[in-house]
Amino acid sequence: QQPVQSPQAVILREGEDAVINCSSSKALYSVHWYRQKHGEAPVFLMILLKGGEQKGHEKISASFNEKKQQSSLYLTASQLSYSGTYFCGTASNDYKLSFGAGTTVTVRA
Amino acid sequence: DGGITQSPKYLFRKEGQNVTLSCEQNLNHDAMYWYRQDPGQGLRLIYYSQIVNDFQKGDIAEGYSVSREKKESFPLTVTSAQKNPTAFYLCASSGYTGNTEAFFGQGTRLTVV
Numbered sequence: 001q002q003p004v005q006s007p008q009a010v011i012l013r014e015g016e017d018a019v020i021n022c023s024s025s026k027a028l029y030s031v032h033w034y035r036q037k038h039g040e041a042p043v044f045l046m047i048l049l050k051g052g053e054q055k056g057h058e059k060i061s062a063s064f065n066e067k068k069q070q071s072s073l074y075l076t077a078s079q080l081s082y083s084g085t086y087f088c089g090t091a092s093n094d095y096k097l098s099f100g101a102g103t104t105v106t107v108r109a
Numbered sequence: 110d111g112g113i114t115q116s117p118k119y120l121f122r123k124e125g126q127n128v129t130l131s132c133e134q135n136l137n138h139d140a141m142y143w144y145r146q147d148p149g150q151g152l153r154l155i156y157y158s159q160i161v162n163d164f165q166k167g168d169i170a171e172g173y174s175v176s177r178e179k180k181e182s183f184p185l186t187v188t189s190a191q192k193n194p195t196a197f198y199l200c201a202s203s204g205y206t207g208n209t210e211a212f213f214g215q216g217t218r219l220t221v222v
Contacts, residue, residue: 001168002151002153002168005151029208030208032210032211034211034213040215041199041213041214041215041216042152042199042213043213044210044211044212047208047209047210049208087151087152089152089211091208094165095140095157095159096154096157096165096167097140097142097154097157097201097203097211098154098167098168099144099151099152099153099154100151101149101150101151102151102152
């Protein structure tokens with residue numbers, strides 16, 4: 001079963017912040033975040049394992065609440081290069097790596 | 110250079126024909142996956158494999174088949190039973206299912222006419 005992402009789309013001006021949420025109905029082992037530019041393969045951003053850790057990648061960070069089976073991706077001081085579609089992927093004990101429907105982020109100058 | 114290769118990039122087939130999409134990786138990864146991407150539906154898991162000679166159905170396996178005879182190869186066959194096969198197909202691999210980064214191929218765009 002695919003995790004649920006929200007919002008579906010977000011439009012930002014350069015320098016603004018945004019949060020993308022991801023939730024699952026299953027107990028999670030890990031959460032993955034990827035970004036895909038149009039016509040390209042998804043590119044890995046970060047992975048969060050059970051334990052509630054938070055990771056960062058430049059001005060992009062994420063949190064994982066394993067109790068609530070939720071993760072959030074934080075885009076801080078967005079840049080034009082942040083535009084793309086963001087996918088969260090979740091893995092449970094069955095080791096299936098399932099992805100959400102994606103959140104399209106558009107950053108404008 | 111290590112990576113994951115999908116071929117061909119574009120594929121056209123007539124309705125009713127089976128077609129096989131290739132996926133090869135030289136990353137020495139144990140796990141491999143096939144996803145289908147349609148506009149607005151994200152990446153939907155078709156099949157995945159954790160080890161050679163073993164694979165499991167994903168969320169939309171009907172009309173597809175796979176094999177995993179070699180660690181580096183995970184071909185996907187789109188059969189004539191798949192009702193709407195036109196889509197973008199992505200293959201991925203990872204070191205261990207679930208807790209390591211997955212690497213994606215560049216995808217195959219299949220058009221059935």
